[in-house]
Amino acid sequence: MKWLPKEKRNPFIVVVVITVAVLALIGFGLLHSQKSTLAGVAASRNDALAQLQGIEKTIKNADVTTNELAAATVALSQAEQDVASGDLYSWAYNTLRLFKQPYKVEIPEIGQPAEGNVDLFDSFPYKEMSLVISGRGYYHDIGKFVADFENSFPHIRVTSLTIDQPGADSEKLSFKMEISALIKPNAS
Numbered sequence: 001m002k003w004l005p006k007e008k009r010n011p012f013i014v015v016v017v018i019t020v021a022v023l024a025l026i027g028f029g030l031l032h033s034q035k036s037t038l039a040g041v042a043a044s045r046n047d048a049l050a051q052l053q054g055i056e057k058t059i060k061n062a063d064v065t066t067n068e069l070a071a072a073t074v075a076l077s078q079a080e081q082d083v084a085s086g087d088l089y090s091w092a093y094n095t096l097r098l099f100k101q102p103y104k105v106e107i108p109e110i111g112q113p114a115e116g117n118v119d120l121f122d123s124f125p126y127k128e129m130s131l132v133i134s135g136r137g138y139y140h141d142i143g144k145f146v147a148d149f150e151n152s153f154p155h156i157r158v159t160s161l162t163i164d165q166p167g168a169d170s171e172k173l174s175f176k177m178e179i180s181a182l183i184k185p186n187a188s
Contacts, residue, residue: 082153085184088113088129092181096133099152103145105137115183127183130159136174139163146177156181 004012058065084091093110100107111132118124137145142163150158160178 080184083155083184084129084181088115092131099149100145104141105135105145107133107135109134125185128180129183130178130180133177133179136172138171139173142173142175
């Protein structure tokens with residue numbers, strides 16, 4: 001800076017320092033904010049691209065999902081075949097009448113079903129009915145009947161079973177069985 005005279009050197013240095021300071025402020029102020037805005041836009045673009053790829057994958061797999069839904073619907077309808085529906089007393093009477101045919105058990109009394117909510121889960125889609133069945137039979141016949149009944153109907157359970165001997169001279173026992181069964185929602 002020896003080529004400048006002293007009276008012009010100090011104002012020149014001041015102008016250079018002010019110019020550098022203004023450029024630094026512009027760099028930090030405008031360029032930094034633009035850089036952070038561009039980074040936000042790039043992140044937003046990447047999120048939108050990932051979401052678009054997910055939507056494209058879902059559209060691509062729509063046929064597979066439709067087939068899985070159809071298979072699940074068929075499986076559910078097959079699983080619901082023994083679930084109570086319609087007139088509960090008629091359903092219980094017909095189910096027990098058809099089931100007890102091969103067994104040597106007499107069931108003269110089927111109680112009136114009582115409908116209620118299932119307490120297992122908060123929003124369980126099925127309701128529950130319970131009823132009492134009374135009958136007579138030999139010990140082995142009753143045991144076979146109850147075991148096969150529980151194994152044949154996965155949506156019905158025996159909640160209590162009481163066996164009594166009505167008289168000292170009779171070999172047949174009387175039993176009282178309380179069962180609970182699921183009720184199909186929106187059954188017509």
